[in-house]
Amino acid sequence: MKYFSFFLVLVIVLGLGYLSAIQVGPLPPLGRLLDPHHGFWQNSYSEDELAQEEISIDGLSAPVTVRYDEQLIPHIFAENELDLYRAQGFVTAQHRLWQMEFQVMAAAGRISELVGEVALELDRMNRRKGLGYGSEVGLKFLQENDPETLRFLVAYAEGVNAYIESLDQASLPLEYKILNYKPEPWTPTKSLLLLKYMTDMLVGDRDLEYTNLRKILGEELVNKLFPDYPEEVVPVIESGKTWDFEPLSITRPDSIAYPDTTLLLDPLPQPEEGTGSNNWAVSGWKTKSGHPILANDPHLGLNLPSIWYSLQLSTPEYSVKGASLPGAMGVISGFNEWIAWGVTNATKDARDWYKITFQDDSRSAYRYGQEWREATYRIEEIKIKGVEKPFVDTVIYTHYGPVVYDRSFKAERQDVNFALKWTMHQGSNEQKTFLLLNKSKDHDDYQAALDHFTAPAQNFVFASKSGDIAMRIQGKFPLKWEEQGKYFMNGEDPKMEWTTYIPNEQNPATLNPDRGFVSSANQHPVDSLYPYYVFDHSYEQYRNRRINAQLEVMDQITLEDMKKLQFDDFYLHASESLPIMLELLGEDYQKSEQAKKYLTELKDWDFYADPNQKAPSLFYTWWNQTFGLLWKNLSSSRYPVLLPNTYHTSQLMSKEPDFDFFDHKDTSPKETAADHVKKGFEEMVNQMTKWESEEGDYSWANYKQTSINHLVPQFESFSVKNVYTGGGAGIVNATKSRHGASWRMVVELEEEVQAVGIYPGGQSGNPGSRFYQNFIDKWAKGEYLNFNLRGEQELDSLLFSTQLLPTQ
Amino acid sequence: MKFLGFFILVILLVLLANPWLPYWGVMILLGVLSFWKNSSSSISFFAAGLGMGIAWIGVGLFISISTGSDLADNMAEIFGVGSGIAMLVLTGVLGFLLGSFSGLSGSLLRKLIQRERKDIYRGPVSY
Numbered sequence: 001m002k003y004f005s006f007f008l009v010l011v012i013v014l015g016l017g018y019l020s021a022i023q024v025g026p027l028p029p030l031g032r033l034l035d036p037h038h039g040f041w042q043n044s045y046s047e048d049e050l051a052q053e054e055i056s057i058d059g060l061s062a063p064v065t066v067r068y069d070e071q072l073i074p075h076i077f078a079e080n081e082l083d084l085y086r087a088q089g090f091v092t093a094q095h096r097l098w099q100m101e102f103q104v105m106a107a108a109g110r111i112s113e114l115v116g117e118v119a120l121e122l123d124r125m126n127r128r129k130g131l132g133y134g135s136e137v138g139l140k141f142l143q144e145n146d147p148e149t150l151r152f153l154v155a156y157a158e159g160v161n162a163y164i165e166s167l168d169q170a171s172l173p174l175e176y177k178i179l180n181y182k183p184e185p186w187t188p189t190k191s192l193l194l195l196k197y198m199t200d201m202l203v204g205d206r207d208l209e210y211t212n213l214r215k216i217l218g219e220e221l222v223n224k225l226f227p228d229y230p231e232e233v234v235p236v237i238e239s240g241k242t243w244d245f246e247p248l249s250i251t252r253p254d255s256i257a258y259p260d261t262t263l264l265l266d267p268l269p270q271p272e273e274g275t276g277s278n279n280w281a282v283s284g285w286k287t288k289s290g291h292p293i294l295a296n297d298p299h300l301g302l303n304l305p306s307i308w309y310s311l312q313l314s315t316p317e318y319s320v321k322g323a324s325l326p327g328a329m330g331v332i333s334g335f336n337e338w339i340a341w342g343v344t345n346a347t348k349d350a351r352d353w354y355k356i357t358f359q360d361d362s363r364s365a366y367r368y369g370q371e372w373r374e375a376t377y378r379i380e381e382i383k384i385k386g387v388e389k390p391f392v393d394t395v396i397y398t399h400y401g402p403v404v405y406d407r408s409f410k411a412e413r414q415d416v417n418f419a420l421k422w423t424m425h426q427g428s429n430e431q432k433t434f435l436l437l438n439k440s441k442d443h444d445d446y447q448a449a450l451d452h453f454t455a456p457a458q459n460f461v462f463a464s465k466s467g468d469i470a471m472r473i474q475g476k477f478p479l480k481w482e483e484q485g486k487y488f489m490n491g492e493d494p495k496m497e498w499t500t501y502i503p504n505e506q507n508p509a510t511l512n513p514d515r516g517f518v519s520s521a522n523q524h525p526v527d528s529l530y531p532y533y534v535f536d537h538s539y540e541q542y543r544n545r546r547i548n549a550q551l552e553v554m555d556q557i558t559l560e561d562m563k564k565l566q567f568d569d570f571y572l573h574a575s576e577s578l579p580i581m582l583e584l585l586g587e588d589y590q591k592s593e594q595a596k597k598y599l600t601e602l603k604d605w606d607f608y609a610d611p612n613q614k615a616p617s618l619f620y621t622w623w624n625q626t627f628g629l630l631w632k633n634l635s636s637s638r639y640p641v642l643l644p645n646t647y648h649t650s651q652l653m654s655k656e657p658d659f660d661f662f663d664h665k666d667t668s669p670k671e672t673a674a675d676h677v678k679k680g681f682e683e684m685v686n687q688m689t690k691w692e693s694e695e696g697d698y699s700w701a702n703y704k705q706t707s708i709n710h711l712v713p714q715f716e717s718f719s720v721k722n723v724y725t726g727g728g729a730g731i732v733n734a735t736k737s738r739h740g741a742s743w744r745m746v747v748e749l750e751e752e753v754q755a756v757g758i759y760p761g762g763q764s765g766n767p768g769s770r771f772y773q774n775f776i777d778k779w780a781k782g783e784y785l786n787f788n789l790r791g792e793q794e795l796d797s798l799l800f801s802t803q804l805l806p807t808q
Numbered sequence: 809m810k811f812l813g814f815f816i817l818v819i820l821l822v823l824l825a826n827p828w829l830p831y832w833g834v835m836i837l838l839g840v841l842s843f844w845k846n847s848s849s850s851i852s853f854f855a856a857g858l859g860m861g862i863a864w865i866g867v868g869l870f871i872s873i874s875t876g877s878d879l880a881d882n883m884a885e886i887f888g889v890g891s892g893i894a895m896l897v898l899t900g901v902l903g904f905l906l907g908s909f910s911g912l913s914g915s916l917l918r919k920l921i922q923r924e925r926k927d928i929y930r931g932p933v934s935y
Contacts, residue, residue, distance in 0.1 A: 006916040013839070013909045017832045020906065031906070034899045036867035037826040041899075044877035169830065174879075178886070717885035768879035 028180040038169040040177055043768040047072055047095065050171075051800040057162045059086055059155065060806040065792055066091055068799040071785055072763035072771040075312040075321075077792040084313055085152045085329050087804055089159025089186070092309055096326040096765040097163065098173040099305040101183055102711055104190045104327060107131045107197035109382060114179055116385040124409060127380040128395050130402040131200055134424045135193040141427025142188075149432050153188035156329050160186035174767055175712065194327035195431065199424050201300070202456040205351040206537040209642040211258070211488040216637060221661070225644045228535055229528055231651070234545050236346070236459055236473060236520040237508045239527040245506050247531035252481035253495040259355040259488050277344035278543060278566070278732060280519035280551060281463040281470075283512065287557045291750045292463035295562045296333050296342025299734045300742040302708040304719060304773060306761025308332075308743045312790060313438065319789050320438040323743045323759065330434040333745060335755055337789065338441045339464045340747035344520045346457040346473045347536045350424075352484075352498070354400045354491030356417040363396055363406075363417075367492045373399060400491060401425050419491060421498065423476045428454030443468045443511065450474045451504050459520035465749045471518035472509035473525045477502045480533045502532055517551040519544070521732075541647035542572045542730035559754060562746045567782035568732040573646055574619045575607040580654045581622065584677040595685045609733075611701030611726040620703075620728070621687055626653075626680030630673065632664055646730065653677075701725060704737050708760050708776065710767070718767040723760075725780035733782075744784065756784035811851050817841065818859025818907065823867070834860070835910040842914030846922075849915050856911025861904030868899050 020031025033039045047068070062079040064087045069075065074091045078084035093100065105111060109123035109132065126132075142150040164183050176182060213222050233239075277298040284290045300307055305326075312321040313331065322334015333342045358375075359365040365372040380393040396403040400419040407417075429452045436449030446462050450472055453460075457475020462468070478485075478498035489496040508526045510518060523544035525534060550565055582603070589595060598618050605615035623646075628635065630653065631643045644652070652659055657673035664671055691698050701724045710718035727733030727740065734740055745757040760779045764771035778785070821841060826834050838860065842852040872880050872892065880892030889898065 002916070002920050006913065006920050009909060009913045009916055013835065013913045016906055016909055017835055020831065020902065030898075030902060031831045034864070034895075034902050035826070035831045036864050036871065036899060038830060040879065040883055041868050041871045044871050044875040044879045046875065046877070049875065170827075715886055717882035767882060768875075768877045770877070 023180050028178055032169065033177055040174060040768075042170040043174040043177070043766055046769040046771060047764055047766075048799050052802055054803045054805055055090075055166075056805050056807045057086065057090060057159065058807045059158050059162075060804060062806065064804040066802045066804060067790065067792070067795075068801070069790070070797050070799050071775075072799060073310050073312070073785075075314065075790045075792075077314045079316065081152065081315060082155050084315055086155040086159040086162075088311070088313060088324070088329060089156035089161075090163050090804065091159075091311070092324070092326050093160040093163040093186070095763055096305055096309055097160070097183060098175045099711065099765045100160070100186070100194070100327040101190075102175070103197055104193050107135075107193045107200070109380065112382050112384045112391070114181060114385060117387065120382065120384065120391060123382050124380070124391075124393055125404075126200075127382070127393065128402055128404045128409060129200065129420065130395075130397075130422070130425050131193065131196045132380075133378060133397075133402065134196045134199075134422075135189050137425060137427045138192040138196070138429075139189050141429060142192075145427075146429055146432060149429065149435065150188060152329055152435070153191050153431070156191060157186045157188055173765065175715075178715075179712075191328055191431070194325060196424055198325065199456040202345045203347065203350050203422075203424070204538070205349055205353075206642050207349075207351070207353050207485065207488050209640055210486055210537070212637070212639040212641050213634075214258070214487055216639065216641065225648070225661070226537070226642070227648065229524070230541065230648055232541075232545075233524050233527060234548055235524045235526050236471060236544075237510050237526050237530075238513045238515060238518075240529070241510060241513075241526075243506075243529070243531060247506070248479055248500065248502070250479050250481050250499075250532075252484075256496075257490055257493065259490050276522035276540060276543070276734065278519075278521045278547060278734070279342040279344045279459065279461040280517060280547060281340075281461050282551060282554075282557050282562075283469050283516040284467050286516040286551075286555060287748070289558075289748060289750055291465070291748055292467060292469050293557060293559060293562050293746065293748045294335070294340040294342060294461060294463040294469075295566055295744075295746045296344070296461065297566050297734075297741040297744040298333065298343065298345075299740055302706070302735075302738055302740055302742065302760055304708055304710050304761055304767075305765035306742070306759050308759045308761070309763065310757060310759070310787070314792065318439045321755065321787060321789055322745060322757065326765075328434070329431060330438045332434055333743060334438075335745075335747045335749075335753060336438065336440070337753060338466075339437075339446065339462065340749060340753070340755075341437055341440075341446065341463075342461045342745065343458040344461075345522055346459045346475060346520070346525060347522065347538060348457055348475070348477060348525065349485055349535050349537070350455060350457065350475070350477075351420060351422045352478075353418045353420060353488045354398075354496065355488060356398055356400075356403055356419050356491045358417065366398055368399075369492070369494045375403075378402070398491070400497075418488065423455045423478075426454065426476070428452075428476065430454060442466060443470055446470065447472070459522075459525075461518060461520065463747070463749055465751075465753070468512055469518050470509065470511045471520060473507055473520075474504070475507075477507065477532075480535075482533050483535070484533065486535055506532075515552065517548075519547050519551060521547055537642065538645075540730070541645065543732050543734065546570055546572045546732055559746055559748045559756065563744075563756065563782065563784060565732060566741070566744050566746065567727075569609045569726040571607050571609045571616060571619070571728065571731055573650070573730045574605075574609075574616070574623075577623065577650045577653070578602065578605075578607075578619055580650065581626065581677050581681075584653070584657065584674040585681055586674070589678060589681055592685065594689050595681075598685060598688060609700055609726050609728050609731055611699065611724050613700050613726075614698055616700040616728065617698045617703035618684065618688060622680055622684040625683040625687075626676050629676035629679055630662055633661060700728075704728060706735055706737055706740065706780075708773070709738070715767075720773055720776055723776060723780050741779075744779070745787070746784070747787075753789060755787035755789075757787040758784045810847055811855055814845055814847055814851060814855035815859045817845075818856050818911075819863045819866075822860050822863035822903075822907075826863075826867075831906060835906055838907055838910040839914035839917075842911040843918045845915075846918050847915060849912055849919070852911040852915035853908045856914075857904040857908025860907025860910075861900040861902075864903035865896055865900040868896050872896075 109127035111119035279296040281294040308323040320336040322331040382391040432452040454476040462470040521543035522540040609616040727735035748754040
């Protein structure tokens with residue numbers, strides 16, 4: 001009996017011990033998670049409570065001082081750049097390790113390893129787009145062309161790894177504990193992969209949709225609905241600029257045989273609409289201090305931990321400060337003692353698709369002109385959590401690039417094989433651009449730094465203490481004939497291929513234009529005088545006009561004025577479209593009490609989308625309803641297509657309300673824009689009445705519900721929901737529900753550079769830390785943090801300091 | 809009294825050893841402790857269980873209060889158990905289960921080994 005009870009209890013003990021150590025279903029190992037000395041409780045400490053005065057790190061050549069200001073922003077003082085980047089890797093990993101690795105795993109198509117089969121399609125897509133391939137080519141490019149940057153990347157990786165090695169179960173970042181896995185060593189390839197991940201986030205194409213539209217509507221109607229140059233274009237580079245170079249010649253082939261089918265493919269996931277940015281700089285003669293001011297606010301998905309991590313990097317030669325990307329070296333948007341720079345996305349149809357004709361079912365060769373070219377294979381092995389055998393995906397590579405859709409992936413049509421041509425797959429060195437910008441002293445340095453930049457193309461704004469302001473649109477742009485790559489192309493025909501690239505010195509750029517400012521907001525890069533074909537589906541039509549109109553009239557500009565402009569809530573689209581809609585609505589609307597109330601609110605509106613305003617919610621809903629009705633002929637297509645943009649829709653509604661295409665063919669009366677506006681109004685009244693009875697308040701902030709979500713969407717309590725803030729799509733303060741200003745910075749290049757910045761997050765990636773989301777309140781109100789450079793000996797208002805010491 | 813001494817000993821052991829040992833290391837120590845203490849099964853079970861459970865709750869509570877972090881509340885939401893208090897209770901219950909059975913096993917093992925000697929104290933054999 002005693003034997004029995006002892007062994008019974010022993011089995012229970014071993015069972016309990018074992019069960020607490022393993023994952024049961026979605027539950028992480030509870031023993032390790034709840035043990036207060038090692039589990040999640042340990043992640044309740046904020047960074048200052050865990051501060052260490054000295055840390056030894058392998059590979060440093062001299063001590064490095066890190067001073068954290070009260071916002072946990074590190075200021076890293078190193079003797080040389082190799083130490084600097086090693087320290088940047090270590091310090092960034094301390095605060096953001098899990099995020100760094102998670103983003104890179106997503107880019108590499110390895111999320112299935114963490115969450116199981118649900119992520120398989122996503123992983124296959126990312127691998128088939130060739131992000132991993134691109135980063136490997138990028139590494140090879142560095143090995144052959146830029147060993148110095150590679151050495152820095154190795155030092156950065158070793159810095160990250162020094163932190164990983166210092167971790168124990170207690171200090172492991174929280175998400176590893178919940179998702180039950182361990183960090184892997186960092187590598188230079190991972191840093192490159194992160195930059196490819198950013199490229200992918202910012203680059204889209206609508207070749208598939210345009211191909212279908214061309215087939216469904218015909219070229220003439222496509223050009224009417226989607227004009228390359230709408231009437232009023234306010235481009236990045238000031239209109240009327242003369243281009244003083246001899247353009248390369250290019251001729252459009254006489255006959256173009258498009259692969260003429262309508263396609264039922266799923267389009268590639270596109271960058272979210274509203275992924276864009278603003279930047280501008282004003283000359284000294286327009287500012288109160290007489291010195292240039294520069295502003296930048298990139299708009300990205302609003303996530304926690306934030307995509308940005310701010311820091312100062314200092315060597316005896318220079319000090320640079322601003323926003324960095326965890327995983328990449330240097331500062332991406334920032335300033336130093338002499339210059340400031342910032343970026344916005346300069347999209348220009350950077351991806352093209354070629355239809356591949358394989359010789360036979362083995363798909364080992366494809367037709368190119370008169371010959372059969374050999375295809376190569378890349379085997380992608382995807383590990384899946386909870387599944388013994390990895391999933392093996394064979395991706396075929398042509399000289400164009402990877403065949404993303406084929407018989408084994410996403411294509412309902414068996415004969416469809418398209419190869420993706422994308423500059424991201426070509427070796428390039430974006431990292432170098434930022435390292436050089438970080439220490440640039442003048443416009444020449446800035447130009448030289450930008451020469452290394454390939455993708456994603458960016459509008460680089462620049463201002464210097466010496467008084468220059470500049471803008472350059474930099475990327476590696478293929479030289480295209482008119483409409484080349486707008487539609488899917490035939491890969492058999494060598495004439496369809498890109499032949500060369502626009503030389504860097506012929507990329508659109510401007511220095512100290514007469515108007516006294518430069519600006520960009522993802523609009524058309526240039527006016528129609530630029531000698532090369534420029535096309536993209538997503539050029540902005542509102543933020544750019546608002547920013548330029550404001551900058552033109554402003555004078556005696558101060559840093560405060562620029563902050564206000566970044567936070568400007570003026571709803572230009574509404575100010576242009578609402579009067580048209582009210583006119584089309586006429587007096588002949590359903591005159592319920594509700595309708596009258598809403599209409600009064602709309603008529604009294606000053607067109608600012610401030611968080612407390614009610615009219616923006618009404619307008620937004622009315623517009624969306626009307627927009628849907630106007631383009632119902634298109635949206636009801638069974639093929640993936642695109643709808644005309646807001647600006648052009650507004651124009652057509654006003655100028656051609658009787659446009660044939662507005663008539664729904666399947667109903668007998670002939671509808672005009674006015675009918676849709678009226679119907680849209682009724683729908684809006686119904687929806688808003690419903691909202692009022694269910695949710696109550698329909699003021700803008702409450703209606704648009706801006707939320708900043710943790711990278712794992714299921715971790716809702718680590719997200720910040722319903723942030724009280726204004727702005728929206730097409731508004732300078734571009735804060736929508738899930739996208740917005742991911743970083744705001746304003747720099748005045750006085751003798752002592754004055755800088756402010758903020759982002760919607762916090763320096764710490766640990767959801768238990770008080771620095772995890774502490775910037776959000778300030779950000780939502782349009783407030784900023786002081787971002788002035790610090791000297792190593794400035795000891796006021798510090799949180800703590802750490803010495804990183806070479807290992808003895 | 810026996811219980812109270814044992815109980816306090818367990819709390820001290822958890823507080824001192826757990827930062828250096830994973831929870832299963834503490835379980836082994838508690839087994840060894842009960843073996844050495846040689847108390848009754850029920851005292852071993854409850855002293856080790858309550859000791860470890862309360863020590864774990866105490867540490868969790870101390871961390872929460874001293875850091876002011878609302879992490880426990882947020883974790884509770886992710887695991888669908890209500891509030892941070894529930895997280896604390898879960899931590900305590902797990903601590904109790906791990907501690908109690910570890911204690912009991914140590915005590916039972918001791919009894920198993922001592923069986924022969926114990927018989928001597930049963931008093932004179934009646935013929």
